[in-house]
Amino acid sequence: MATIYQVSELASVSLATVSRVINNNSLVSEKTKNKVLAAMKTLDYRPNTIAQSLASNRSNSVGILVSELHGSFYSSMMSDIELALREFGKHAIITAGHSEEKSEKEGVEFLLSRNCDALILHTEAVSDDYLIDLKKRNIPFVTVNRYIPEISSNCICLDNELGGYIATRFLLQQGHREIAYIAGPLWKTDANDRYKGHLRALAEFQVKPNPRLLYEGSFQEEGGQKGVQYFLETGIYFSAIACANDEMAAGAMSALREKGRHIPDDVSIMGFDNLVFSRYTYPKLSTINYPIAAIGKTAASWVLNNLYIDRKEDIQHLFTPELVVRDSVKNMNE
Incomplete structure (x- = not known):
């Protein structure tokens, strides 16, 4: 097995220079770096990461x-x-x-x-x-x-609280008042904060929250599907659903289509996260960008x-x- 000493000798550089190349130190010139890398390749040298870790106290x-x-x-x-x-x-x-x-x-x-x-x-x-x-x-x-x-x-x-507020405020600005909400697990801080933002927007528009229009989901697609099923079974009217993330929004859209509901003509859908697939759903999903x-x-x-x-x-x-x-x-x- 080749050693760092052999690499140093073949590349005609010091041990310190070989060490700098191994640790990707910017102080080494490109020409010298290439000489060392070529020597390592010729000798099939692989740095001993355990030894490096012990020497530098860094893994x-x-x-x-x-x-x-x-x-x-x-x-x-x-x-x-x-x-x-x-x-x-x-x-x-x-x-x-x-x-x-x-x-x-x-x-x-x-x-x-x-x-x-x-x-x-x-x-x-x-x-x-x-x-x-x-x-x-x-x-x-x-x-x-x-x-x-x-x-x-x-x-x-x-x-997250501001994100939940912005999502529901947008629905309210579009004239929606009967807004169902599919939350994530409310013991999770982000899910709870997004729901608090939803409630703040309702209060701002003087809309009283209806407990029958809240469903606590799972942050998974299945949670959105079950949320829609729950709302439809209650028989309560809603013109829009705000979902605590895009995955549940996608599940909600699928469940609504299975029930013959058109989006957004019958029910509007709002997501949260702006995941890549949200721009490819049909219709394309309005959402909150999570960078x-x-x-x-x-x-x-x-x-x-x-x-x-x-x-x-x-x-x-x-x-x-x-x-x-x-x-x-x-x-x-x-």
């Missing part, structure tokens, strides 16, 4: 904990984080917490046991106190889609800035949701 790996590994939302977030880290020679180790406290804690400990230099956490079930304690343990981490005042500098999130790519890249930048790279870069901790108007909402005022 160059970042742990990512998400609720699930499937779905457009999580795949987009993980992809953007991984690409941002890879640009600087860092690697991602990914695990899922499945929105369960025990699984989320096990996931955190698993990532720490793999000597991850830092963690990017999308947690829903662990308490604020658990995350506050994590910071007291001097573990570098940043949370995504969650705001905790005591550790605000470690949080990167969307203003998940930007948030993922920002989480990666937080890690890079705090651990690896000496650069001055302001980190945006709170993102503002934006209305995306397409074809799934009818203007009742016309």
Whole structure:
């Protein structure tokens, strides 16, 4: 097996230079870098990452904990984080917490046991106190889609309450008053905040919320389907449905079509997230833009800035949701 000494000798450079190339140090010229890489290829040399980790006290790996590994939302977030880290020679180790406290804690400990230099956490079930304690343990981490005042500098999130407000306000501005709402699991902070925003918009337009027009879904497509079935079974009239995410909106649209309802002529639909598929539904889905790519890249930048790279870069901790108007909402005022 080739050694770093042999690489140094073949490339006619110092051991320090070979080390800089291996660690992707920008101080090495392109010409010298290419000489070292050519020598490594000729000798079939592979850096000993364990030895590197022991020497530098860095594993160059970042742990990512998400609720699930499937779905457009999580795949987009993980992809953007991984690409941002890879640009600087860092690697991602990914695990899922499945929105369960025990699984989320096990996931955190698993990532720490793999000597991850830092963690990017999308947690829903662990308490604020658990995350506050994590910071007291001097573990570098940043949370995504969650705001905790005591550790605000470690949080990167969307203003979900404002997003819920904007979505329902738009429906109200289009003349809708009987608005059904399909929420995510209300024990989850983001789902609860979006529903609070929905209620704020109703109050602003002096519309009294009807408990029969609320269905607590799952954040999955099935939740949207079951929500529509529930509303239709109650027999109560509604001209629009605001959904707490795009997946449930897609499920609601499918269920309405199966019942012979036309969108938006019979029922208008509003989503939340602006996932890629929302622009390809029929009709195209009006929704709230959740800049998940930007948030993922920002989480990666937080890690890079705090651990690896000496650069001055302001980190945006709170993102503002934006209305995306397409074809799934009818203007009742016309």
